[in-house]
Amino acid sequence: MTRRVLLALALAPFPPLPAAAQPGIRAGDLVITQAWSRAAGQGGQGAGYLTIANRGTAPDRLLSASSPAAGRMELHSMVRDGDVMRMRQVPAIDIAPGATVELRPGGLHLMFVGLGQPLRQGETVPVTLRFERAGEVSLGFAIQAAGARGPAHHGH
Numbered sequence: 001m002t003r004r005v006l007l008a009l010a011l012a013p014f015p016p017l018p019a020a021a022q023p024g025i026r027a028g029d030l031v032i033t034q035a036w037s038r039a040a041g042q043g044g045q046g047a048g049y050l051t052i053a054n055r056g057t058a059p060d061r062l063l064s065a066s067s068p069a070a071g072r073m074e075l076h077s078m079v080r081d082g083d084v085m086r087m088r089q090v091p092a093i094d095i096a097p098g099a100t101v102e103l104r105p106g107g108l109h110l111m112f113v114g115l116g117q118p119l120r121q122g123e124t125v126p127v128t129l130r131f132e133r134a135g136e137v138s139l140g141f142a143i144q145a146a147g148a149r150g151p152a153h154h155g156h
């Protein structure tokens with residue numbers, strides 16, 4: 001990414017999208033819903049969560065993700081190590097036919113590594129997902145409070 005693009009991103013915060021109004025995103029046999037993230041500081045790491053349903057008859061896999069907001073993104077799981085849970089990078093996330101895979105706090109998640117800008121609550125961070133069968137899917141992750149445990153709480 002060029003310095004010019006980075007500068008433009010730094011100057012133009014992502015337009016906020018009302019998370020409640022976001023319908024599920026359809027990509028081939030996949031339906032993606034509840035894409036959200038947490039507020040995080042520039043230079044740090046952020047987490048991304050979403051729900052992926054496979055309405056088809058063939059297995060698919062989430063292979064990678066990327067975002068202009070981060071140097072790179074990784075796919076992570078949480079594994080128990082003695083008394084603590086640790087994040088571990090995984091090569092892919094399988095979505096079996098008929099299955100719904102939920103990426104959520106304490107479980108599978110996306111990791112924004114090296115944030116080039118802060119993730120601000122109320123804004124939306126763009127992410128491109130790459131699936132083995134469904135191909136590339138670009139969508140916005142609605143940014144919630146830093147300690148949020150789930151997607152937006154509406155009507156509060």
Ligand SMILES: [Cu+2]
Nearest residue numbers: 076087110111
């Ligand atoms: Cu992680």
